[in-house]
Amino acid sequence: MDIRYFDHAATTAVKEEVLKEMLPYFSINYGNASSIYSIGRNSKRALDNARMQVAMALNCSPKEIYFTGCGSESDNIALKGIAYANKHKGNHIITSKIEHPAILNTCKTLEKEGFIVTYLNVDENGFISIDELKAAITNKTILISIMFANNEIGTIQPIKEIGEIARLKQIYFHTDAVQAVGNVKIDVKEMGIDLLSMSAHKFYGPKGVGALYVKEGINFNKLQDGGHQEKDKRAGTENVAGIVGLGKAIEIAYRNFDKYNEKLTTLRDYYISQVEKKIPEVKLNGDRTKRLPGNANISFKGIEGESLLLNLDMKGICASSGSACSTGSLNPSHVLMAIGLPHEIAHGSLRTTFGDENTREDIDYLVESLVEIVAKLRDMSPMWK
């Protein structure tokens, strides 16, 4: 059976072109980037090149890019690194209720250490309120961390407006852009972003490598002691092959940006319109247009998300009922709760995230399968009629 993959927000396959760039750094160019002989210098050059590729995509300087082990690590360094380095100035952090666990759980740790965290509400489409943000700022606020785009419902926040407020109040602004990189155009200067997290495996690069942008002049504490790699901020021999993959993947993403964006937007809108036309009692979660180009999150009334996923899996379809990170728990997703969905509607939600290899024919197969499965499950459901 063919696999139809609609879970690109969970991870993506490494592109052929990316893999080809990476391979020599596992074997031929295996030198340690800190060594002065030729194969070491080759690795150093590869790191410099990747840093340049990331900097070009974000409109920043390569000096402002730090490679990490994943998106979660970038988020941890951003929040803890800024909090620890600035605790003499204040102990207050502002974030939102719909962040990824990499942010929310880091905030919980910081709260145990005496930091105060404000979790902003979001409206029914998942947007924070600029007024609520302004009102939450105190003279103890040192950091605002608001995700660029949500991993479950795809909502894209008003990043530039948040950046302006942060700049005006001289508060650092971090954004978890793990879902946005490759899907949204990002200019850290124009948007007033001080720190930004990304992860290669969300944009057709390898797993286990991320990056953190930190604006020049901003001090942050390192979380790991050891060698002096990454300007003494992230000890450990660099994952050269992985970093080369991240650099190549981001270069390809922004080289093909317009075409890719248009393709995903078309597939997404086609999917949403087909589901709305062919299946009664459905609800689109998140904003209809200010959302990630490949993200659709739809609740099916009277359906259990887990049964839906199992039935789709039997048809070779990969999708998600919420965030992959919370799969296995019975609580409805914190994001769907935050946008005010009743429990029973939240439980019947399906996240499909489209990507490069998907076609219109894949979407037709998905919609046909959903029509059949939803009708079957509703027939069996005591929650339905």
Ligand SMILES: *Cc1c(COP(=O)(O)O)cnc(C)c1O
């Ligand atoms: C996937 C994801 C992360 C975590 O990235 P990893 O590289 O898997 O650690 C963080 N934030 C968001 C929004 C994500 O989608």
